[in-house]
Structures are given as structure tokens and as C-alpha cells.
Amino acid sequence: MKKLLLLFLSLLIFNIGKAQNSAVNIIPQPVEIRQLSGSFQLKNGQSISFNKAEARSVAEMLAQRLNVPTGFSLKAQQGNAGAIQLIINENDDVKIGKEGYILNVSPQKITISANAFAGLFYGMQTLLQLFPKEIESKKATKANWSVPAIKITDYPRFVWRGIMLDVSRHFFTKNEVKDYIDQIAKYKYNTLHWHLTDDNGWRIEIKSLPKLTQIGAWRVARTGHFGDREEPKEGEPTPYGGFYTHEDIKEVVQYAQERNVSILPEIDVPGHSMAALAAYPELSCTKQKVHVNPGTAFSEWYGNGTFKMLVENTLNPSDEKVYEFLDKVFTEVAQLFPNPYIHVGGDECYKGYWAQDAGCQALMKKLNIRHVEDLQGYFMGRVEKILEAKGKKLIGWDEILEGGISPKATVMSWRGVKGGIEAAHLGHDVVMTPTTFAYLDYMQGEPTIEPPIYAYLRTKKSYSFEPVPDGVDAKYILGGQGNLWTEQIPTLRHAYYMTFPRAWALAEVYWSPKEVKNWDNFAKRMEAHFQRNDISEINYSKAVYDAIIRTSRKNGKLIIEMESEIAGLDIYYTIDDTMPDQFSTKHDGKPLELPEGNITLRVVTYRNGKPIGHLIALKRTDLERRIGR
Known part of the structure; x- marks a missing residue:
């Protein structure tokens, strides 16, 4: 009986260990996973070693992430004696590239090897997901701090994996933006598209144009549904808003770089410029005074996708002062952001005021163009030359294709995938971010329950996205991103509710091989991450239920x-x-x-x-x- 009991206990322990090993809930799904027997036990007094100076910051970051929830005092030190070892390869492993890594976990030690800092950082993120969910605790807690023995080889499918955060409609502080960067970096996003200007607020300090933030960064206080709010009254106080100083931006950019996130700044022109025109009305066609918009119904939209602006929000493409203004703006933007691109918007540009303006008509005659829509091509060509003079490349929404753009311009396809297909066939690089799969501001569940907006997008639909359309050469598709417009998102907590879990689904679309994608498998891992977010107190939607x-x-x-x-x-x-x-x-x-x-x-x-x-x-x-x- 004793022998049978011992055999039963041995089988039970083996099966428990096997079950623990099978509970690997990594998002995004790695390229290759090979589960081994046994597990690594994290203990106080162990160290995290690194072999090269450029790996130090990852080692220190990992030590902090482990020490807070465990209460341990793990230290980062150069060398190769750590229980956890971070290794920058002496010779590049071509298979894994710049952002890939190999993670080995045995009962004796953990090693993460990579060709560069980015790979080590992503290996660290995967390792943290292998720890029990209590690793997300903000204070010391008790748990079995073990990691299943495993070997993971991993690298991304696409080079561009982004999330766009709109800070114009509602301002988010620099610390909130840094927190958001932390959350998307966990899931191997490497680009934060920072939508800094729009009709509802100008959020970046331009020292040579001080009224942009003195006036353009602030608006009247309003509550209620965005788009149904009362018009501003002349002389009414403008307490609502905010902006980032140069020092704020430098701090956020550095913080992002330490997490392998590059920030793409967007200055939305020639449309969506009401906040700029509130500060400098002389840059419009009518030159009439306008207010920073607090969320009123300033346009009429028609069923065929066309619209009419009831208030002018467009820069005048025939006025040389506009290009002098933009040169000043982009000079300072280019100095603050190391990203090779600057996003110039270009979407939803209403041209009705151009059609009625004598200066625009004269310019059309001079350029020998018949359609007012073609003025956008002229405008974007001028903007591209300004950016090139500052060593930057132009990227914009797919409307920049209207009127013609240079072959060097990069297109973000948002009105479905049609614009991306057209751009790729013309030889442009493309970032796929269609409303049909990637708009994180859309309702994600039952419309009578969710905070209302004009469309909805479920997590399963986001997960089904394939960024490379049939018949398109994949070399032109840089990748994709999710877009979080914030008309109906006034707080960071609600931003997380709208971002997750759909951003997890898109992370897997942009990182993992499409051959490994499986919704039911992803859903199980997603639910495990719900539990992790419960502990970290990061909000998310449960609409999938x-x-x-x-x-x-x-x-x-x-x-x-x-x-x-x-x-x-x-x-x-x-x-x-x-x-x-x-x-x-x-x-x-x-x-x-x-x-x-x-x-x-x-x-x-x-x-x-x-x-x-x-x-x-x-x-x-x-x-x-x-x-x-």
C-alpha cells in the first residue's frame, strides 16, 4: 500500500508540474515554444547578470519589476554569474534580427540572449508573463515564484507595431502617457503615434509661436456627449486643456526609448487645424476668429462619406505665411523627436473654403489644375520639402494620395485597406490601420451597454485582421497599429478600457506568424491576462463575455x-x-x-x-x- 501511495503521489506531482508547464499564456504568441520538464524557482539573494553595458538598463528594469511584488532584493551586476543572465550576442543571430530573442529557462538558471537591446527588452517581457499573475502586484505579496522550464525563440513579423494615442480631444499628462507606454511595451509594441494637434487642442509647445499653447491648448469647460455640446461664448473662460513643454517631451521620448518605443509625432494639417486657427486666424481663408472646439457639432456628414464644415478648420494652401508657420512648427518638432518620420495628418480636409477663396483660385490657375482637391497635393508637396530640409520623412493618412504625393511618402491606410492597396501598388511604404479592424475608440460590445459612438468593433474581429492584402507585395507593408481617438475618452482608466483586450489581439496580428494564430487559443491567454490586469489595476473591457x-x-x-x-x-x-x-x-x-x-x-x-x-x-x-x- 505504501508503494502504491508513493507511486500515486509521484504521478500526482508529475501531472501538477506538467499542468503548470502547460499554462503558458504569452501575448503575443511567440514564433517557437518548446516546453521542458521542471521549473526555475526565483529566490531572494539571486542576481541578474548582464554581459555588456547596453544590457544594464534591462537588467535593472527586470530587477525592479521582480523586487516590487516579491519583496526580494535582486541586484543587477555585470558578468555571467547570475541566476538570470542577459546576453547580447557577440555575433548576430540572423534568424532573430534586431528585436528577436531566445529565452531559455531550466531549473538551474534563466538566460535571455539577443542581438540588441530591443531583443533583450522583449525577452524580459516574455519572461515576466511566465511568472504567476501576482508578478503584476504593486506591493510585496506571497506567491510561488516559479517559471516553467521552456525554450522560446521569438521575433516579430512586422517592423511597425503601433498604437495611436489622441491627446487633443482630451489632454493626458506626461505621467499618464508614460504609464500608457509601459502598458503597450509589455505587448511588444514599438511605436506610439502621438496625435498632438487637432480642432480640440494644440498640445505641443512651439516656442517661436507662443499663442499656439497660450490660446490653442485651452478650451471652455463642457460636459455631455462629444459632438452634442454647446458652442463657446465670447469671453467665456477656457480652463480645460493642457500642453507639453519641450522638457516634458524630451522626458517622455527618453522614457519611451528605454522601452524600445519610438514616438511618432503628428501635427494634423491642413484640416483639423481649428486650435491653430484660434491662435492665428490669419492663416485661414476667411481669417475669421474661431474658438478651440469643445466638442460641438461643427460639421455635417452625409451618407456617402462626404461632409461640410460649418466652421473653418483648414489652413490656406495659397498663403505663403502658412508655410512660414509650418516651417517654424516642424523645426521644433524635428528637434524634439528622433523618429525619422513626422506625421502630417492630411485626413478629412474640407475644401469648401478653398473653392471660395480668390487666392486659392489664383493658385489653381497658376498650377494649371482644375479641381480644388488637387490643392492638397500641392500643399503636401510643400510640407514634404519642409520636412526633408529637417532630415525627416513624411507620413500621413491615406487622403494624402489625393492630388498626388512623392514616391518617398509613407501612407497610413485608415479608410479600410483600399488606400493601402493603392499606395503599395504605387510603391509607397504602408502602415495598415483600417477602421474595420484597428479603431480602438469604437464600441466593443453590445451597443445598448457600451458608451455610445458611431461604430463598433469586437475583439474577435480585430484578431482576424490580416495586414497584407491579397495581391500586394508584402515588402511595402511596414506593419500596422491600433488607433485610440479620444472624443469619448476623458480619463486614462477609460483609455485602458477601450484599449484592452483589442490591443492584445492586434499585438498578436503584428508580431506573431499568421500561421500560429488561433482565436480560441488566444481567448484562453486573453482571459489569463484579464487576471493579471486585475492585480495590476489596469482597466479592460469584458465585452467578449x-x-x-x-x-x-x-x-x-x-x-x-x-x-x-x-x-x-x-x-x-x-x-x-x-x-x-x-x-x-x-x-x-x-x-x-x-x-x-x-x-x-x-x-x-x-x-x-x-x-x-x-x-x-x-x-x-x-x-x-x-x-x-
Whole structure:
């Protein structure tokens, strides 16, 4: 009996160890994973060694990340005697490139080897994800600080892996931006696209043009839904806003560089310039005074994608003073940001004021162009020459293709992938960031529950994105990014709610080989990261647990279809004005024909007998409105 008991315990311990080893929940999924037997135990008194000076900062960062939650006093030291060893290769491993790494975990030690700092940093991020979730604690806590034995070889699919943060609609402090950088760097993003100017605020100090921040960085205080707010009144105080000084920007840029994140600054021109025109109205066609917009309805949008501005927000392309202004702006921007690109916007430029302006008409005649839209090509050509004189390259939204751009310009495809396909066929480098997959400001779940905006995008849809369209040479696709516009995002906590988990899905799209992508596998890892964020107190959305409800009409009857993003959820519903629970009618996966009458459909999801999703309640009128959507 004793022998049988010992054998049983041995098998139990083996299976527990095997189960621990199988719980590898890395996002984004590495290129190669080989799980081994055993585990490494982190202990107080161990050290983190590094072989070259350029690895010191990663070693020190790792020591701090481990010491806070464990309460240990691990130290970084040069040499090769550490229990955790960071190694910059003497000879480059061509397979892993600049940002790749090899992580080896054995019961005796951990080694991360890479060709450069970037690879070591990403190897560190993967290692931290192998520790138990308590590693995300902001204070010392108790846990089994072990890492499963494993070998990982990893490197990115794309060189451009970005997130855009809009700080014009709502200002985020430099410390909030640094915190956001920390969170995206965990998932191997290497670009923060910083949307610094728009109609709603100018956020970067330009010392040669002080009114840009004295006036353009501040607006009247307003609450309520963005786009439905009251117009500013003449003489009304403008307390809401903020901007970054040169010193702030230098600090953030350095902080980002230490995390292998390059910051791409955006100065949005010639449209989206109301904050600049509030400071310098003489740069517009009408030269009329405007206010920094607090979120009023200043435009009319039509069903075919065209629109009309009710207030001028566009720089005058025929005025030489505009280019003198831009030269001053880009001189200071170029000095502050080491990124080889400067983003110049170029999107949603309303040309109605140009069409009515005598100076623009004279310029069109001089250039022998018939269409006012072609003035944008002229404007962008002038801007590109300004940037080139400062050693920078131009990148803009896909509207910069209108009117022609130089072959050296890089295009961000946001209106679907069409602009990216066109740009690639013309030989332009392209960053894919289409609304259909990558817009993080869109609702991510049931529209009657989520904070309202004009479109929605579920995590599963983001995960399905393929950045290289059929028929396009992959060499022109630099990569992609997710875009977080902040009209409806006033706080950093809500920014995280909108960013995650969709940014995790996109991280895997941009980093991992497309052959390893699998939604159900990703979803399990995503849920493990929910738990990590619970401990780190970083907000995220749980909309993936909510039922998806679609409607159609067949033979005059209202038909309801229901499903979930996450496999294994049970959907319960009622149509008798009672609250649904696990004892209500369970959805069998078949279309439901809704009976006639003033009926409210109530739906909730469960897993393993426990509620997990939000309660959704839809009246018949609500259901009819979404037919075919």
C-alpha cells in the first residue's frame, strides 16, 4: 500500500508540474515554444547578470519589476554569474534580427540572449508573463515564484507595431502617457503615434509661436456627449486643456526609448487645424476668429462619406505665411523627436473654403489644375520639402494620395485597406490601420451597454485582421497599429478600457506568424491576462463575455440569432418580462422566432453555472432597428 501511495503521489506531482508547464499564456504568441520538464524557482539573494553595458538598463528594469511584488532584493551586476543572465550576442543571430530573442529557462538558471537591446527588452517581457499573475502586484505579496522550464525563440513579423494615442480631444499628462507606454511595451509594441494637434487642442509647445499653447491648448469647460455640446461664448473662460513643454517631451521620448518605443509625432494639417486657427486666424481663408472646439457639432456628414464644415478648420494652401508657420512648427518638432518620420495628418480636409477663396483660385490657375482637391497635393508637396530640409520623412493618412504625393511618402491606410492597396501598388511604404479592424475608440460590445459612438468593433474581429492584402507585395507593408481617438475618452482608466483586450489581439496580428494564430487559443491567454490586469489595476473591457444579438426578418417574422465571442458560454434568455438566469430558457444555437406583441428580449451569459456577461435588454423596437446590421 505504501508503494502504491508513493507511486500515486509521484504521478500526482508529475501531472501538477506538467499542468503548470502547460499554462503558458504569452501575448503575443511567440514564433517557437518548446516546453521542458521542471521549473526555475526565483529566490531572494539571486542576481541578474548582464554581459555588456547596453544590457544594464534591462537588467535593472527586470530587477525592479521582480523586487516590487516579491519583496526580494535582486541586484543587477555585470558578468555571467547570475541566476538570470542577459546576453547580447557577440555575433548576430540572423534568424532573430534586431528585436528577436531566445529565452531559455531550466531549473538551474534563466538566460535571455539577443542581438540588441530591443531583443533583450522583449525577452524580459516574455519572461515576466511566465511568472504567476501576482508578478503584476504593486506591493510585496506571497506567491510561488516559479517559471516553467521552456525554450522560446521569438521575433516579430512586422517592423511597425503601433498604437495611436489622441491627446487633443482630451489632454493626458506626461505621467499618464508614460504609464500608457509601459502598458503597450509589455505587448511588444514599438511605436506610439502621438496625435498632438487637432480642432480640440494644440498640445505641443512651439516656442517661436507662443499663442499656439497660450490660446490653442485651452478650451471652455463642457460636459455631455462629444459632438452634442454647446458652442463657446465670447469671453467665456477656457480652463480645460493642457500642453507639453519641450522638457516634458524630451522626458517622455527618453522614457519611451528605454522601452524600445519610438514616438511618432503628428501635427494634423491642413484640416483639423481649428486650435491653430484660434491662435492665428490669419492663416485661414476667411481669417475669421474661431474658438478651440469643445466638442460641438461643427460639421455635417452625409451618407456617402462626404461632409461640410460649418466652421473653418483648414489652413490656406495659397498663403505663403502658412508655410512660414509650418516651417517654424516642424523645426521644433524635428528637434524634439528622433523618429525619422513626422506625421502630417492630411485626413478629412474640407475644401469648401478653398473653392471660395480668390487666392486659392489664383493658385489653381497658376498650377494649371482644375479641381480644388488637387490643392492638397500641392500643399503636401510643400510640407514634404519642409520636412526633408529637417532630415525627416513624411507620413500621413491615406487622403494624402489625393492630388498626388512623392514616391518617398509613407501612407497610413485608415479608410479600410483600399488606400493601402493603392499606395503599395504605387510603391509607397504602408502602415495598415483600417477602421474595420484597428479603431480602438469604437464600441466593443453590445451597443445598448457600451458608451455610445458611431461604430463598433469586437475583439474577435480585430484578431482576424490580416495586414497584407491579397495581391500586394508584402515588402511595402511596414506593419500596422491600433488607433485610440479620444472624443469619448476623458480619463486614462477609460483609455485602458477601450484599449484592452483589442490591443492584445492586434499585438498578436503584428508580431506573431499568421500561421500560429488561433482565436480560441488566444481567448484562453486573453482571459489569463484579464487576471493579471486585475492585480495590476489596469482597466479592460469584458465585452467578449456578452451575447451577440443579430436580427433579420423572414416571412414577416422577426428572427433573432445569438452567439458569443468566447467558446463554452451558455446563453439564457426570457421574453416574458422576467429576469434571465441559469434556470431560464437556454439558447440552443438555432434562430429564434420572436412572437408578436410588445416583447422585451432579455439575455445573459453564464459559464460553469455562474453569470459572466452583462444583462442585455432589448425591446421589439430595438430589435427591429438592428435588422441587417
